[in-house]
Amino acid sequence: MNFKPKKQQLLNLLPNALVMTRGERRGSARYLTFDDGPDPEFTPPLLDLLARLGVRASFFVIGDKVEKHPAIVRRIVAEGHMLGNHSYSHWSFKPMSLRQQLSEINRTDALLREFDPRPHHRARTPRGDLAPSLLLYFATHRRSFVYWSYDSMDYQRASQEVLVERLLSSPPQPGDIVLMHDDNAKTIGALEIVLPQWLASGHTFEPIPAQA
Secondary structure, eight states: OOOHHHHHHHHTTTTTTEEEEEEETTTEEEEEEEEEEOOOOTHHHHHHHHHHTOOOOOOEHHHHHHHHOOHHHHHHTTTTTTEEEEOOOOSSTOOOOOOHHHHHHHHHHHHHHSSOOOOOOOOOOGGGOHHHHHHHHHHHTTTEEOOOOEOOOOOSSOOOHHHHHHHHHHHOOBEEEEEESSSSEEEEEEHHHHHHHHHTOOOEOOOOOOOO
């Protein structure tokens, strides 16, 4: 799972303050991140699981869903998880102009300030698309993207059993930012099996530090 595609190799060359591809490697800390929520069916049981195990994570939420499910967002913040920006509509950034991309991000930032009063939140674009113009804008405005170093591939059509086997056979390493999604039952079911085993093996999990 820790393969290094060309895109990620290039992103690794950028400052971590601009594009975070790995977290700090303190002790045994890993960083669970969840995209595409909040989902009224799947996010609450995921939060229940994390609370039961004492694990805090990072949630990159979609603005349109934030408007529909504000109570879930309040719970994410109240339980100590990091709240991140995953655009407003989750449409592909590739055909968008820089102005359209910034509108997607800024519109969601404005929504997130109602729950976590920071001027800006760490951002992750849909599918991790990062155009040079957007990177330059973020660099000049001292803003930060979060990418990942460990792709769980929980979005693939493979069964929960296949996902569990994959996660256990190749677990994340210290400092890994783990890409997952809180919009399906398969991910939650897999984590119910895998997380206790990871914790028993000495793995610890922390939220990504919020944007300063």
